Amino acid sequence: xxxxxxxxxxxxxANNEDRLPTFLDNFVAMDHPKILVHGGGSxxxxxxxxxxxxxxxxxxRRITDKPALDVAVMVYAGLLNKKIVAKLQxxxxxxxxxxxxxxxIIPAKKRNHxxxxxxxxxxxxAEDVNTYFIKRLLDEQVVPVFPAITHDTQGQLFxxxxxxxxxxxxxxxxxxxxxxxxxxxxxxxxxxxxxxEESWIEEIDHDKYIQLKDEGIIHEGMIPKLDTAFEAxxxxxxxxxxxxxxxxxxxxxxxxxx
Amino acid sequence: xxxxxxxxxxxxxANNEDRLPTFLDNFVAMDHPKILVHGGGSxxxxxxxxxxxxxxxxxxRRITDKPALDVAVMVYAGLLNKKIVAKLQxxxxxxxxxxxxxxxIIPAKKRNHxxxxxxxxxxxxAEDVNTYFIKRLLDEQVVPVFPAITHDTQGQLFxxxxxxxxxxxxxxxxxxxxxxxxxxxxxxxxxxxxxxEESWIEEIDHDKYIQLKDEGIIHEGMIPKLDTAFEAxxxxxxxxxxxxxxxxxxxxxxxxxx
Numbered sequence: 001x002x003x004x005x006x007x008x009x010x011x012x013x014a015n016n017e018d019r020l021p022t023f024l025d026n027f028v029a030m031d032h033p034k035i036l037v038h039g040g041g042s043x044x045x046x047x048x049x050x051x052x053x054x055x056x057x058x059x060x061r062r063i064t065d066k067p068a069l070d071v072a073v074m075v076y077a078g079l080l081n082k083k084i085v086a087k088l089q090x091x092x093x094x095x096x097x098x099x100x101x102x103x104x105i106i107p108a109k110k111r112n113h114x115x116x117x118x119x120x121x122x123x124x125x126a127e128d129v130n131t132y133f134i135k136r137l138l139d140e141q142v143v144p145v146f147p148a149i150t151h152d153t154q155g156q157l158f159x160x161x162x163x164x165x166x167x168x169x170x171x172x173x174x175x176x177x178x179x180x181x182x183x184x185x186x187x188x189x190x191x192x193x194x195x196x197e198e199s200w201i202e203e204i205d206h207d208k209y210i211q212l213k214d215e216g217i218i219h220e221g222m223i224p225k226l227d228t229a230f231e232a233x234x235x236x237x238x239x240x241x242x243x244x245x246x247x248x249x250x251x252x253x254x255x256x257x258x
Numbered sequence: 259x260x261x262x263x264x265x266x267x268x269x270x271x272a273n274n275e276d277r278l279p280t281f282l283d284n285f286v287a288m289d290h291p292k293i294l295v296h297g298g299g300s301x302x303x304x305x306x307x308x309x310x311x312x313x314x315x316x317x318x319r320r321i322t323d324k325p326a327l328d329v330a331v332m333v334y335a336g337l338l339n340k341k342i343v344a345k346l347q348x349x350x351x352x353x354x355x356x357x358x359x360x361x362x363i364i365p366a367k368k369r370n371h372x373x374x375x376x377x378x379x380x381x382x383x384a385e386d387v388n389t390y391f392i393k394r395l396l397d398e399q400v401v402p403v404f405p406a407i408t409h410d411t412q413g414q415l416f417x418x419x420x421x422x423x424x425x426x427x428x429x430x431x432x433x434x435x436x437x438x439x440x441x442x443x444x445x446x447x448x449x450x451x452x453x454x455e456e457s458w459i460e461e462i463d464h465d466k467y468i469q470l471k472d473e474g475i476i477h478e479g480m481i482p483k484l485d486t487a488f489e490a491x492x493x494x495x496x497x498x499x500x501x502x503x504x505x506x507x508x509x510x511x512x513x514x515x516x
Contacts, residue, residue, distance in 0.1 A: 050309055070337055078336015086359040090413025096361050101344040102354045155348025
């Protein structure tokens with residue numbers, strides 16, 4: 001099967017006018033077909049602060065109320081997404097920004113939690129992703145660019161974790177492509193020693209992951225990302241890479257395998 | 259040829275949570291193929307005020323500096339566009355939000371004015387519009403929704419007048435469709451007497467337009483909109499309607515013909 005590269009970047013790149021151009025130079029050098037998924041990091045919270053919109057917390061978890069959702073849609077699906085699309089066009093890459101509402105590609109369900117109402121946060125599954133138009137666009141060498149916004153198909157937009165969007169897209173498209181999912185973040189990879197950037201582990205399969213967790217080598221912050229990654233591998237994704245954005249085109253970083 | 263309905267709404271509807279649902283109920287009742295173009299009205303200026311971004315004016319004309327452009331992209335291409343797309347999905351209409359940068363559909367040139375630098379304002383022509391993907395989407399009964407944002411193909415986004423976007427799309431697509439352009443605004447149509455809502459003129463051809471301007475019956479505010487409309491008619495658009503949004507599905511309003 002043909003390889004599909006799905007790359008996810010966080011707000012530290014998407015919202016950084018110094019780092020974004022270098023990343024995009026590397027991204028356009030990757031083979032088609034490819035998809036970019038971006039978070040917005042703290043950029044939405046920053047705008048909330050400027051607008052005097054209080055950040056709602058419950059039991060230490062962030063709540064997305066209506067004003068916070070509007071800001072997320074403005075920043076993620078608006079400013080960051082369109083800037084990335086325009087910069088890709090400027091690099092002769094025919095990109096299209098697609099929220100989960102556009103073409104109804106990513107239907108979501110409002111997060112249902114026993115004790116916390118997270119507000120306008122959408123949970124998604126690979127089964128619900130509508131891949132028809134994505135495949136048509138990829139066939140035309142178009143590069144879809146997804147912000148962390150989905151919808152409930154009834155008219156309500158949601159904020160949805162960008163790591164999860166990248167993962168469900170990779171799973172949903174693995175019926176036709178050898179999906180390779182690359183999570184770019186601030187470290188060289190999964191580190192044996194959090195204080196040693198050079199201690200990145202080359203390859204981790206699921207057994208080794210369990211073992212590293214038991215040994216306490218994989219620190220808490222990484223666990224949700226790695227759980228998402230291994231779930232993707234169990235559902236048909238060919239490979240997941242966790243690496244620093246600067247290493248997009250080289251082999252430095254941690255390769256996860258089933 | 260098949261009729262293509264291109265409807266333009268301003269911020270008074272796009273940004274009005276009471277009026278937008280009624281408009282969208284009417285819009286979804288229109289036959290395919292169809293395209294929606296929306297402005298943002300004062301919503302971007304309102305956000306600029308909240309953010310303490312001064313509105314730059316030169317010789318009484320508004321200048322779009324970088325902070326103002328960012329706000330326009332956030333509000334028009336982000337919040338308003340995605341809310342409209344989600345609400346159309348909620349009405350079982352498969353919509354897609356497309357700025358001029360997405361799929362490089364509307365390339366623009368920075369406005370070149372002898373005395374005023376308007377900032378990040380893009381001027382566009384029908385010849386430059388890339389209709390390939392629009393036609394493919396219309397063939398699939400997808401409804402494209404365009405905000406007032408374009409790009410220069412080199413990575414720079416622009417703010418572009420929504421009336422003009424609707425007009426150049428109608429012209430560019432008139433090779434394949436009988437394009438009907440409908441401008442929704444706050445009046446019942448072109449009025450003989452600005453103070454009499456019932457004085458709307460049923461039909462105006464170009465000769466009558468010249469005559470009405472000479473007689474001073476058509477007031478200044480309407481002239482740019484009507485000039486754009488008659489230019490569209492001269493360039494192959496079949497019909498232009500100017501009417502109140504509430505009359506989208508009936509015949510009330512002014513019909514412009516070549």
